[in-house]
Amino acid sequence: GESVGLHLPTLSVQEGDNSIINCAYSNSASDYFIWYKQESGKGPQFIIDIRSNMDKRQGQRVTVLLNKTVKHLSLQIAATQPGDSAVYFCAGGGKGGSYIPTFGRGTSLIVHP
Amino acid sequence: DSGVTQTPKHLITATGQRVTLRCSPRSGDLSVYWYQQSLDQGLQFLIQYYNGEERAKGNILERFSAQQFPDLHSELNLSSLELGDSALYFCASSGTGTMNTEAFFGQGTRLTVV
Numbered sequence: 001g002e003s004v005g006l007h008l009p010t011l012s013v014q015e016g017d018n019s020i021i022n023c024a025y026s027n028s029a030s031d032y033f034i035w036y037k038q039e040s041g042k043g044p045q046f047i048i049d050i051r052s053n054m055d056k057r058q059g060q061r062v063t064v065l066l067n068k069t070v071k072h073l074s075l076q077i078a079a080t081q082p083g084d085s086a087v088y089f090c091a092g093g094g095k096g097g098s099y100i101p102t103f104g105r106g107t108s109l110i111v112h113p
Numbered sequence: 114d115s116g117v118t119q120t121p122k123h124l125i126t127a128t129g130q131r132v133t134l135r136c137s138p139r140s141g142d143l144s145v146y147w148y149q150q151s152l153d154q155g156l157q158f159l160i161q162y163y164n165g166e167e168r169a170k171g172n173i174l175e176r177f178s179a180q181q182f183p184d185l186h187s188e189l190n191l192s193s194l195e196l197g198d199s200a201l202y203f204c205a206s207s208g209t210g211t212m213n214t215e216a217f218f219g220q221g222t223r224l225t226v227v
Contacts, residue, residue, distance in 0.1 A: 034215075043115065043203050043218030044156070089156060100146070100169050101205075101216055103156040 012110045019077040021107045023090035026071065030092035034101060035064060035075045039086045044103075047075070047088075077109075085111045116140065119204050119219035127227055131192040134222045138185055138206030144168070145187040146207075146216060147179055151200040162187055194226045 013019045025033070032051045036044035048059045050066050050073070057064050063076040077084055087108050091101040116139035126132055138145050147159040149172075158171035162181035173179075176194075181187045191198060201223050205216040 041220075043117075043205070043220050045115070045218065046215040049215070100158055100161055100171070102158060103148075105155040 008107055009105070010108045010110065012112060013080050015080060015082060015111055015113050017080055019075075019080045019084070019109060019111075021075045021077075021088050021090075021109065023073050023075075023104055024071055025073070025090075025092050032093065033064070033066060033073050034091045034093070035062075036089045036091060036101075036103070037084075037086045038089065038106070044089060080109075080111050082111045082113055085109055115217040115219060117204060117206050117217050117219035119202075119222050121222060122220065123223050123225075125225045125227060126194060128194055128196060130194050130226075131190065132194065132224065134189040134191070134202050134204075134224075136187045136189070136204030136206075136219060138187070138204070139217050142206035142208055142217070143185065144207045144216075145181055145185070146205045147173075147187070147189050148203040148205065149200050150203060150221070156203070159189070191224070196226050199224055199226045 030052055032049050034049040035047040037047050038044040048062050048064050050057045050064045055066050061078045066073045073090060087106040089103045089106045091103045093101045118137040120135045124132055136145060143164045145162045149157045149159055159173040160179050161169040165181050176192050179187060179189045201221045203218050203221045205218045207216045
């Protein structure tokens with residue numbers, strides 16, 4: 001299966017700044033990568049995904065970048081808000097339609113007002 | 114609200130005991146996944162069921178088992194419990210399409226083994 005990991009366990013930012021959360025993966029066979037957000041006391045929540053044949057995808061205030069050359073993806077959050085404070089997980093999955101999200105350890109994003 | 118319901122929310126039990134965790138997926142979702150989340154291991158995939166059949170196995174111990182019933186709800190059975198089994202157990206469900214990447218997670222069951 002896919003092995004994914006995050007670079008930093010904790011990221012602290014000021015409200016209004018842009019946040020960048022990084023993730024590395026080891027297996028190039030995944031069909032897609034996904035970012036999840038987990039708030040305290042809740043289950044993970046889907047944020048955005050990116051197919052392996054893409055290098056960028058934008059959502060609302062979020063952008064995911066995929067660099068297949070160095071097996072790296074990142075989640076950029078624009079104008080970070082206190083409500084963005086959570087643990088963020090990247091997950092890889094889906095070779096040939098087999099969908100099993102495989103998660104990294106997570107980065108805790110702390111937004112200071 | 115993700116539409117995935119897990120019960121109970123909290124469970125405290127003694128070592129050596131057996132417990133059953135229950136999951137009701139989102140209406141219409143055929144796939145159910147079970148994950149274990151502990152502080153030092155992150156989110157570990159345990160097992161997947163699709164329309165009643167086991168589809169994939171991850172890091173699931175032999176003391177653990179699961180099943181998915183005809184009404185698509187799923188149960189995770191944990192037996193001969195050890196202190197190290199204390200963790201959050203999440204259930205997730207997803208739709209039928211192979212290109213459907215979004216999984217919806219329940220709120221989890223917090224298991225404490227004492």
